Amino acid sequence: MLDHNQLPLADVNKSLWFPEQASSFAEGVDWVYDTILYISLVFFVGIVIALVWFAIKxxxxxxxxxxxxTSHHTPLExxxxxxPSFLLVYMFVVGAISYLDMRxxxxxxxxxxxxxxxxxxxMDYGGGTYHPELHLLLDEPTKLSMRSSxxxxxLFIPAFRAKKDIVPGRYNYMWFKPTVASEKVSDDELASAKKETGTDAWDYDKYQFTPDGYRFFDLYCAEYxxxxxxxxQTVVVVHETQEELDAWIKEKASRPDDVAPDAWGKTLYNQRGCAxxxxxxxxxxxxxxxxxxAGSTxxxxxxxxxxxxxxxxRESILEPKAKVVAGYNPVMPSYKGQLSDDDIDSIIAYLKTLAE
Ligand code: HEC
Ligand SMILES: [Cu+2]
Structure with a gap:
């Protein structure tokens, strides 16, 4: 495998125009980009200067x-x-090496x-745990098995320099190795944000940390x-230790004991795409x-x-196409196997609070 640290000039670490480098790909990708950019710039400037100079002369x-x-000059031609054709082959080779590594x-x-x-x-963390945030382990090569409904x-994570299309009807894969852990904000900062937000959906843009208090990297959809x-959009959180990641996954697995069903139903409504x-x-x-x-006809x-x-x-959630509401297209995805009985009961409890 290619070790990006061995690429010449790879220690040119911070780039002027790119976001933070937070995966093992980032340095190599930026280096290839900058190299091609500077080679192109040298030629562009040289050609424009010659053009103007000849036009005057x-x-x-x-x-x-x-x-x-004027006559032909073979050695010059x-x-x-x-x-330049050597330069082009060089660009192709460094690009292809990075590309193959990423694939x-x-x-x-x-x-x-x-x-x-x-x-x-x-995101599917296995064992029936689903969550919209992507949580990863520091320095651990991670593979995403992606599908579209x-x-x-x-899927594009700018700080990782990683992007891959997700085409319906097949699995698409990508991988990366996160190299920068997410900081945790202070308990005070988290508590005051929670107080301000109350039971509304969390505003990631405003706070720049997750409801669990982690700073994050952005994850965007990059295909219209x-x-x-x-x-x-969603967020990527990188945990420093396996224990911390496991604890987070466990916490998201099911309704915590101290959360009422209707409140959990609201969380699911916001987190699982219903909204x-x-x-x-x-x-x-x-x-x-x-x-x-709820209760209407x-x-x-x-x-x-x-x-x-x-x-x-319950049937609408598990088999949305069994009974389709008049005036709507049958486009709701099935949540079979993705929401537990308790989850569905919680959603029902939440819907009842919206009909009082
Ligand atoms: C991609 C859009 C989409 C998502 C996501 C979605 N739904 Fe739906 N849902 C629909 C559409 C469209 C209908 C109406 C057509 C039909 O019955 O299939 C519908 C119908 C329903 C109905 C029946 C409504 C009625 O008026 O009888 C319920 C209940 C429901 N959805 C619950 C949910 C819940 C709970 C979630 C999240 C876990 C969810 N839906 C996610 C699109 C969606
Ligand atoms: Cu999209």
Whole structure:
């Protein structure tokens, strides 16, 4: 495997225009980019200077006859054709080496599942634990097995210099090794943010740390995928130790004892993508609003009607296409195997609070 530290000039660490370098790829990618940029700049400046200089030097006054074709200079022609072609081959080779390295996950990488949907991310940590944030271990090669439940998305972590398209109907893989751990903010800072936010959805942009108090790297969708593409973002947190990462995953696995079902239902609504299709204020999004939904009666696409009771809500979550609401497209993904019974009961409890 390529060791980027052995690339010449690799110690040119901080770049003027790139974000922080936080993975083992970052240095190599920036180095290749900068090298190609500077080679291009040298040629651009040289060619423009020659162009202007010749234009002035060979300028003829009006009326003077133009020079006929000047003669050929073979050594010069060979020099400026063959010389730069070595440079082009060099650019190709350094680019291809980095590329192959990025496309080949090392054996035994730590694996995390990723599901991309319109418009959000669900990371699968195994054992039935799902969460929209991507949590990783410092210095651990990590492989993402990615799939899309609808259209083409692209997972991009600028600080890692890692990007890969996610095409529906197949698995797409990428890997990286995080090299910078996420700091934790002070308890005071976290507590005051929590107090300010109350039970509203967390504002990552505003606080620049997660609800668990970690600083983060940005993760974007980089493939235009519809109306809310620009909101298809999440965060990457890098833990220093395996114990810390395991503790975080365990904490997210199920409803904590001290959290009431309806509050957990609200958390799931925000974290598991329901919010991107279902509003809670009565407005219509991709799907019907959850406001006043529980207990109501409405028409289905096949002409029959249904009363929204717990069984129907449960079925809507596990088999969304079984009964499609009139006036909507059957685009809701199934959450079968992704939400536990307690999760679904919590969502039902939450929907009831929205219909009081
Ligand atoms: C990609 C958009 C999308 C996402 C994400 C989504 N839904 Fe839906 N949902 C829909 C659409 C569209 C419908 C209406 C069509 C249908 O019945 O399939 C619907 C219907 C429903 C219904 C029945 C509503 C009614 O009026 O009878 C419930 C309940 C529901 N969704 C719950 C959820 C929950 C809970 C989540 C998150 C865990 C969720 N949905 C995530 C799009 C979505
Ligand atoms: Cu997308």
């Amino acid at each position: 060979y300028h003829k006054k009006k009326g003077e006859p133009a020079e006929s074709q 060979l020099l400026w054709s063959i010389g 080949t996950p090392p054996e035994g990488s730590y694996e995390i599942g990723v599901e991309a949907y319109k418009w959000g991310w669900t 609808d259209v083409i998305h692209s 995928c519809g109306k809310s593409h620009s909101e298809m 991107s299709c279902h509003s809670i204020d009565g407005s219509k999004r991709v799907g019907p609003s959850f406001k006043d939904l 409405h028409a289905l696409a096949d002409g029959s009607s249904v009363t929204v009771d717990p069984n129907y809500i």
